[in-house]
Amino acid sequence: MQIVDSLTARGHGVTVACRRNSALHQRLIDSTIDKVPVRFGGDFDPFTILRIARLIVHRNIDVVFVHTEKELRIGGIASLLADVPVIVSHEVDFPIKNSFLNKLFYGRIASVVVANSYATKNTLLTSAPWLCAEKIHVVWKGVDAGRFRLPSSGKLREEFHIGGEDSVIGFVGRLDEQKGLLTLLEAMAIVVERHRNARLILAGEGNLRPAAEKFLTDRNLNGHAYFAGFREDIPEFLRGIDFLVMPSNWEGFGYAAVEAMAAGKAVIASNVSSLPEIVDDHRTGLLVPPRSPGRLADAIVTLVDNPKLRDSLGKAGARKAGNVFSLTTMAAHVESLLLEASGSRAGKQSAGSARPPVAGWRLLYHWLL
Numbered sequence: 001m002q003i004v005d006s007l008t009a010r011g012h013g014v015t016v017a018c019r020r021n022s023a024l025h026q027r028l029i030d031s032t033i034d035k036v037p038v039r040f041g042g043d044f045d046p047f048t049i050l051r052i053a054r055l056i057v058h059r060n061i062d063v064v065f066v067h068t069e070k071e072l073r074i075g076g077i078a079s080l081l082a083d084v085p086v087i088v089s090h091e092v093d094f095p096i097k098n099s100f101l102n103k104l105f106y107g108r109i110a111s112v113v114v115a116n117s118y119a120t121k122n123t124l125l126t127s128a129p130w131l132c133a134e135k136i137h138v139v140w141k142g143v144d145a146g147r148f149r150l151p152s153s154g155k156l157r158e159e160f161h162i163g164g165e166d167s168v169i170g171f172v173g174r175l176d177e178q179k180g181l182l183t184l185l186e187a188m189a190i191v192v193e194r195h196r197n198a199r200l201i202l203a204g205e206g207n208l209r210p211a212a213e214k215f216l217t218d219r220n221l222n223g224h225a226y227f228a229g230f231r232e233d234i235p236e237f238l239r240g241i242d243f244l245v246m247p248s249n250w251e252g253f254g255y256a257a258v259e260a261m262a263a264g265k266a267v268i269a270s271n272v273s274s275l276p277e278i279v280d281d282h283r284t285g286l287l288v289p290p291r292s293p294g295r296l297a298d299a300i301v302t303l304v305d306n307p308k309l310r311d312s313l314g315k316a317g318a319r320k321a322g323n324v325f326s327l328t329t330m331a332a333h334v335e336s337l338l339l340e341a342s343g344s345r346a347g348k349q350s351a352g353s354a355r356p357p358v359a360g361w362r363l364l365y366h367w368l369l
Contacts, residue, residue, distance in 0.1 A: 156240025
């Protein structure tokens with residue numbers, strides 16, 4: 001929704017098409033954003049395709065924006081019928097199948113492919129060598145830094161009864177294999193042997209929580225690690241920790257790292273996927289190999305031992321978050337892609353039938369949620 005909100009604020013019209021009664025639809029009920037509930041059938045459901053095509057025409061849509069392969073097939077065909085360009089985003093550092101359908105839809109029907117990091121772009125090019133590199137554009141996600149700059153209220157320490165002399169290590173993400181949860185717990189077992197005042201707070205839920213709870217009990221770490229569950233107060237959570245740990249085994253875009261940097265916190269992250277693009281080693285945080293509890297423990301101890309170091313890393317991270325990962329920067333990049341997509345379609349049309357330039361685009365955000 002960041003792109004939707006940012007483009008709306010910049011004067012563009014945005015229509016969101018999503019499943020009726022989905023989480024996104026419920027979230028938008030009280031919003032002024034134009035939303036259209038759509039029933040999604042199979043990948044080539046003609047009724048859905050025709051409805052999207054009619055929606056494009058009736059709303060005078062200039063560009064369609066989709067997020068998944070299924071959305072690209074539905075929205076791509078609808079866009080062809082309505083004669084407007086389609087942009088597809090690829091949000092996870094995973095390869096796409098080298099299939100005929102992907103060659104058709106990613107290679108020919110999509111005007112622009114948006115990758116959320118250079119790591120994701122490289123993965124796309126490796127898995128799909130037929131995909132033109134110039135067609136793939138990297139757009140890093142932006143963060144509203146102002147939400148994270150307030151001083152901590154101290155509520156997080158109060159909630160978990162953590163004293164002022166203790167070091168609070170934060171984790172934000174799903175409790176699953178991707179996020180490196182078990183590596184983090186192994187590292188904490190090492191850290192606690194060297195620093196009894198180290199405290200880990202885990203914000204998130206996931207399928208590995210039972211295994212994590214058993215690990216903490218078996219290793220007598222229950223007094224050193226706490227489950228915070230799913231949190232709505234992430235800015236306050238991040239302001240309340242001393243630094244963030246993100247030991248992911250792979251990533252899409254490490255948004256939690258950007259948010260922590262915006263809150264002025266140092267970040268320890270795995271040297272995988274997009275994370276090295278976000279965290280500058282020894283400048284805004286520390287990078288460690290993935291699945292390496294010992295190296296992760298060493299990095300945690302380094303920041304526990306050096307409050308001045310984590311403070312300087314946090315300040316540098318806040319500057320980078322404000323300059324590089326701002327909502328303004330993200331929205332400007334997306335605007336340029338709208339122009340490129342419109343231009344690529346206009347170039348395929350005759351000069352007499354091409355749409356004239358417009359001050360604000362009408363964008364259909366096609367979300368299969």
